[in-house]
Amino acid sequence: MNVYFLGGGNMAAAIAGGLVKQGGYRVHIANRGEEKRARLARELGVAVSEKLPPLTADDVVILAVKPQDMQTACAGLETNGALVLSVAAGLSADTLSRYLGGTRRIVRIMPNTPSSIGLGVSGLYAAAGADEADRQTAERIMQAVGITVWLDEEAQMHAITGISGSGPAYVFYLLNALKSAALAQGFDEEQARSLSLATFKGAVALAEQSGSDFGVLQQNVTSKGGTTYEAIETFKARQVGEAIEAGVAACVARSQEMAQQYGAV
Known part of the structure; x- marks a missing residue:
């Protein structure tokens, strides 16, 4: 299967790299920058060009340029019936269809940056013109870089942007x-970094392996009147949980605002 990328940024490189490792795909990246094309060809071993070659209905084209x-x-891009996957935030299927001369064979995808190491989360939404085979193709492609979650309504793309799409930034903040x-x-700096990373890594691994509710896991290490209790009570007093929820809501609202802006163009 031919998989073409329009744009060679970090997310395109991550997905392309996953496809190359998995095998079974002929990957081609179109990017305007000559230096970046050379680097992608050298590091990923994929075909590159300044513009996309002519597409056919058997091809997949992944739109990976900035929304703006x-x-x-x-x-001037003619899809010729190719399956279109878009990883651009805020651009609805209707807007993309308008940009592409009316095609409706579109699957929108909201990946996240851990896709670059094969641990990504991707939310997928199929427009009305994409059939079951198209859904399976999109899923196989994104499973090359992590797990996938199908969304029943396009409006949910905003919500998954607020949780997993932008979520790695929240973790880095913490x-x-x-x-x-x-x-x-x-x-010292090295110790502080090592302690922080190991604590997060261990806690996540424990949560995955135990399958317990996150709140229960917290209670298991929070004896009333103890040291952890004092920290958690301070977080509650400072409304850390509420602040995180408000931040996610602000992210979702911005995603909705962007969709309206791009849809009006």
């Missing part, structure tokens, strides 16, 4: 906060 650049990038706390307690 998508209309220009798609100008990692940095814990590292800063470690530094404040006298650990």
Whole structure:
């Protein structure tokens, strides 16, 4: 199967790399920058070009340019019935269809950055013109870089953007906060980083293996009146949980706002 990428940014490189490792795909990346094309060809061993070659109905094209650049990038692009996958945030299937001359064979995808190491989460939504075979193709492609979650309604793309799409940034924020706390307690930079990473990694592994509710796991290490209890009570007093929920809601609202902006263009 031919899989073409329009755009050679980090997410395109991550997905392309996953497909190359999995095998069974002929991967081609179109990117305007000559230096980046050379690097992608060298590092991934894929075909590259400045523009996409002519497409056929048997091909898959993945739109991986920035949302604000998508209309220009798609100008003059003839899909010729190819399956279109889009990893651009905020661009609805209707908007993409308008950019692409009316095609409805579209699957929208919201991946996240851990896709670059094969541990991504991708939310997928199939437009009305994509059939079951198209859904299976999109799923196979994205499972090359992690797990997939199908969404019944396109509006849910905003919600998954707020949770898993932007979620790695929240984790990095918390990692940095814990590292800063470690530094404040006298650990050096290397120790603070190591302690923070190992704590997150161990806690996630324990949660995965135990299958217990996250709240129960927290209670298991929070004896009333003890040291952990004091930390958790401080988090509650500072409304850390509520702040995270509010942050996710703000992310979702911004995604909805962007969709309206792009849809009006």
